[in-house]
Structure formats: C-alpha cells, structure tokens
Amino acid sequence: MVVGEMSEHTDVVVIGSGPAGYVAAIRAGQLGKMVTLVEKDPVGLGGLCLHHGCIPSKALIHTANVFWDCTHSKDQGINVSLATLDMQKTQEFKRSVIEKLTNGIKALLDKAGVDIVYGRAEFVSSTELHIEQEHDTMGLTADKIIIATGGKENTLPTIPFDGKTVLRSTEILDLETIPSSLAIAGSGYIAMEMAHTFQKFGSKVTIIHRSPTILSNMDAKVGELMQRQLENFGVTFWKNTEIITGEKNARGIDLHLETKEGVKETVPFEKVLVAVGRSPQTELLGLKNTQAKIDERGYIIINEKCQTSDPHILAIGDITNGPALAHRAMYMGKIAAEVCVGLPSAFDAQVVPGVIYSDPEMAWVGMQEPDAVKSGRSFISGTFPYSASGRSLGANRPIGFVKVLADPNSHLILGGLIVGAHASDMIAELGLAIEMGARLEDVSGTIHPHPTYNEAILEACESALKKCVHLPGGK
Ligand code: FAD
Secondary structure, three states: OOOOOOEEEEEEEEEOOOHHHHHHHHHHHHOOOOEEEEEOOOOOOOHHHHHHOHHHHHHHHHHHHHHHHHHOOHHHOOOOOOOOOOHHHHHHHHHHHHHHHHHHHHHHHHHOOOEEEEOEEEEEEOOEEEEEOOOOEEEEEEEEEEEOOOEEEOOOOOOOOOOOOEEOHHHHOOOOOOOOEEEEEOOOHHHHHHHHHHHHHOOEEEEEOOOOOOOOOOOHHHHHHHHHHHHHHOOEEEOOEEEEEEEEEOOEEEEEEEEOOOOEEEEEEOEEEEOOOEEEOOHHHOHHHOOOOEOOOOOEOOOOOOEOOOOOEEEOHHHOOOOOOHHHHHHHHHHHHHHHOOOOOOOOOOOOOEEEOOOOOEEEEEOOHHHHHHHOOOOEEEEEEHHHOHHHHHOOOOOOEEEEEEOOOOOEEEEEEEEOOOHHHHHHHHHHHHHOOOEHHHHHOOOOOOOOOOHHHHHHHHHHOOOOOOOHHHO
C-alpha cells in the first residue's frame, strides 16, 4: 500500500471481471459476503470472453453463415440476386449484443451487492491490494482475494502486432471493412473459426502454420476433415512453414515464408491475424509479495478448491493451467466463491467439453480415440453419420458424424466427438451422460424427439451396441 493511501476492507476481493471473476463475485455476494470486484478496463465488465472473445466471435460467425447461406442456397430454391455485406451494420449488431450482456452482468452484480472498482490491482501483501485508477489510487484489504486476471496473446517476434496490418483476435473482430486477402498464422481453434468467418465474408484466406497438421492436439481425422472443409470454402494452407519476416507497404504486408523443405516464397496480404495461442499474465500482479506460486509456464498453481499456496488467495480461469475456456472459468468461479464461505466445493467435474464453431462445428468431450489407443485403454465405439439423419438432410447439413466411446464391459460412456451442424449444442448431452455415469443403454433407451440432430447421439450409442436399426448390420 502506498504510504498515506486510503484503504477499505471487505470480505472478498475478486481481481478481473471475465467469466471466472464476475461469476465468483456474484456467487460470493449471493452467499452473503461483502464483495469488491476490481476490473482494470473501464468498459471491460465481462472480460475477454464478452468483449473480444466468445461472444463477438460467435456474433460474426453467425453473420458470416447467414451471408454465405444467402448466396449458396440455390439448390433449395432460394435465388438471391444481390447479397451485400454492410460490415459497419454487422459491427453495430455485434456491439449491441455485447452491450446487452454487459448490462446484464452489471445488473446481476448490483443485485448481489457487489461493489465494482475500475483500476489495475497489484498485491502489496497476501491481504492487501494497491489499485491504480485512471486519476487516483486506492488500497483494498480483504480476508480472501480471488485472482481471475486471464491471459494475453502470444506474439510472433518476426511480425509484431501493430493493430492495423498485423492483428490480434481483438482487432480482427472489430474490422469495419473486409480485407481482400488475409493471412492467419496459427492452427488452433481461433485460427480455424476466423478462417471460416473471413473466407465467408469474402476475404481470400491463407492459413500459415509451423506444424505438419492443423489442430494437432486432436484426433488426426478431425484435423483432416477441418482442412478439407476449409479448402472447399477456398482457404489455402501453408503447413510446416515459418514466417521469416514481414515487410509492410501501402497495400498491406509482404510475408517471407519458408517451409521445412526449404521452399521460400514472398506472399502479399492486406492483413495478418496472429493466433498462436495465449499465455497467463502474472508479471504485473505483485505475486512476489504473497506466498502464491506459479509453475514453469507462468500459471498460478492451485489445488482442486482453487486455493493457491497462500491461505488468503485463490485463483481461477485462464490464469490457471487447464483448458483456456469460458465455461471452465465460470465453473471455477462458483467453486472459489463457495470455498471462500467455507462450503465443501471442489473442481470435481469429470470432463470439460471443447467446441470449434467452424463449418461444420466440431465438439468433443471426455476420452477420445487417440488417447484411448495411446494409453492402451480398451473401448468400444459407435458412429452415426449425419448423411443418414433426416434432420441433417432436411436442413441441407449432411456433413458430419457422432461418435461415442464406451467401456467394453460396463458400457459406461467414456467420451464423444460430434462433427456437424449444432455440435456445440449437442455435446452437453454426452457430457451429462459421462457425469451421470450413463451407459450406452441409458442413452439409447431415452426417447429422443424426431427429427432432431440429437437423434444421431442415440443412434451412435445403438451402433456401439451393434443394434442400430438405421445402419446396415446394426453398426
Ligand atoms: P478473462 O476473460 O481474460 O478476464 C480477465 C479480466 O481481468 C479482464 O477483463 C482483464 O481486463 C482483467 N484484469 C487483468 N489484470 C488485471 C489487474 N491486474 N487488475 C484488474 N483487472 C485485471 N472460450 C470458450 O469457452 N468458448 C468460445 O467460444 C471462446 N471463443 C474465444 C474466441 C476468441 C477470439 C478468444 C480470444 C477467446 C475465446 N475463448 C472462448 C476463450 C475465453 O474468452 C477465455 O477462456 C475466458 O475469457 C477466460 O476467462 P477469465 O475470466 O479467466 O479471463
């Protein structure tokens, strides 16, 4: 604390108002604690997810899909002679969604009695924070402090961000004109989502990645399918490729590329999106003034109760090691708040689902076939193709499949992979099945409405049991 600085005391301080932080603050408030939420961005209530991540990206993905469908539905009898994109209007739509949700979070925080302080928090000791505000500073002391400060984008040193030509995801989601050509450096889910979106908006997209395959931490078949689909939309790939340098000019940037095989080429682009992952951001938190510890990659070390090695401090969300996803962050927010009031909560979820909002969507949960094969775990599996689903065909979305993995003896469901339309909405059924200890027979014995995409989950379970009536031979 700065000498002479006014300081206030509260039960719980939450640092960061992303999905981890705001959920923790609301829950702690609901449980009767006096809570202060500190957010460094004066317009950032809701964090990365709401302002620069999940929500704006999904609003743009939706718009890109509608725009694409307008001009690609002739075989369903829809002829649109002139479909144009007013990107400024699209951005207005996106901002209106963000505004509604920000106001919603603010109202929920108010209702839970949470005080909001805008400023950057730094630890002075385990129970004391110094807050740097726009025109002032203040001190805060608390019995418990929950760190929910998220992460930051990784950079490519050869082409540093400039916000105009070399962009982060934050900036690409704010573009008011569509670049004629767009390079995307990266091969993870954000790169894939943005490739689909901007190709559909009309950019000529090129994905440049160091690895031999895209989505390299997933089932190889998923990466192959994703690449094929993107190529069908017109996206070009440079695999095993380094961006050696970039030279900016009036038209954009010339990227000097070199493949592992030694092929060198210079390719011009209007803009480049760098999407090469994110890292935790702990440098400016003053953690050295506490007993909280970080691991070798910079993540704050926690136990299953989200407690750090400092008895006064908890940490949640992307600042901790694990899938950097908003739904995991929110789950942890509730645990941390409940632990602060002495409830016996802990991270006991068996699985964290993952989704890529590509076309088609891809979603997975629990054990995947490559993991099972690698670990020698025995399993049975069943697959049902979208091309055999009445709902998928009727909606002209025939590409995809549902695959389930189960224990060969007990038939307990171990994992699932869904590739296809509405995969993002359907995956929770398999997550619930795993959490509830459901067997293949439990899902196949549950009447699913017809015709729906979810029927494909039932059919995949029946296929694993070799009794699927909609597949020749039952599987
Ligand atoms: P954040 O949301 O990053 O929030 C941290 C907050 O802390 C920020 O508001 C920051 O300003 C504040 N802060 C930082 N330091 C301080 C400090 N010292 N003092 C005060 N405040 C501070 N996840 C999904 O699950 N689904 C998706 O579809 C999805 N799409 C994404 C798309 C993109 C383009 C990106 C970039 C991410 C996406 N994510 C998605 C990931 C998701 O956004 C993050 O996992 C999630 O936001 C993490 O939440 P968090 O609360 O841990 O951190």
